[in-house]
Amino acid sequence: MAPRSPVRWTKSRAPNRRLWLFLSLPLLALASLQAAAAILRRANALGRRCAPAVAEYSGGSPPPPRPRIAMVSFSAEENGGGGGGRRSFRGVMDAVGGNKRAYAERMGYDFIDARRLVDPSRPPNWSKILAVRSHLHHYDWLFWNDADTVVTNPDISLV
Structure with missing residues (x-):
């Protein structure tokens, strides 16, 4: 009788699970990001409806x-931005204050420059709390706006 050829044992050609997982993870991440974006868009749309429109009152x-x-807003210019290697905000409010005031006036809001409330014994960021807290009882809503920002779309209202 003739000898039989040796049988080779090989792995089956079943799909590699690791490869499938590797290829499906980016698709799953993309789907998750799209779902999160849809949720955030919906939340933003709901947030803009805080105050009912005039047409709703009949x-x-x-x-x-x-x-x-x-x-x-305020700019800690008097103490050089707090010292200790921090950025200097000298002249920032002069550069952007007009933009903030114009937006507030256009929308019928008050603009409060709270630089007199800066506590020189602490970093300027701590004075934000003092600035907002000191005006809470005068307003229904307070909108904090950092000194180094500008309003880029003055047509959008806060309510």
């Missing part, structure tokens, strides 16, 4: 009073 009753809103 039946003879006047609309409720518009909320009192203030835009609060």
Whole structure:
């Protein structure tokens, strides 16, 4: 009888699970990001409807009073931005204050430059709390706006 040829044992050609997992993870991540973006868009749309539009009030009753809103900002220029290697904010409010004031005036908000509330014994960031807290009882809403920012779309209202 003739000898039989040796049988080679090989792995089956079944799909490699690691490769499948490697290829499917980016698709799963993309789907998750799209779902998260849809949720955030919906939340943003709901947030813009805080105050009902005037058209929603029919039946003879006047609309409720518009909320009192203030835009609060300051620049810690007097103490050089806090020292200790921090950035200097000298001249920042002069450069961007007009932009902030114009937006607040256009929307009917108050603009509060709270630089007198800067506590020189602490880093300037701690003074933000003092600035907002000192005006809480005067307004329905306070909008903190850092000194080194500008309003880029003045057509969008906060309410």
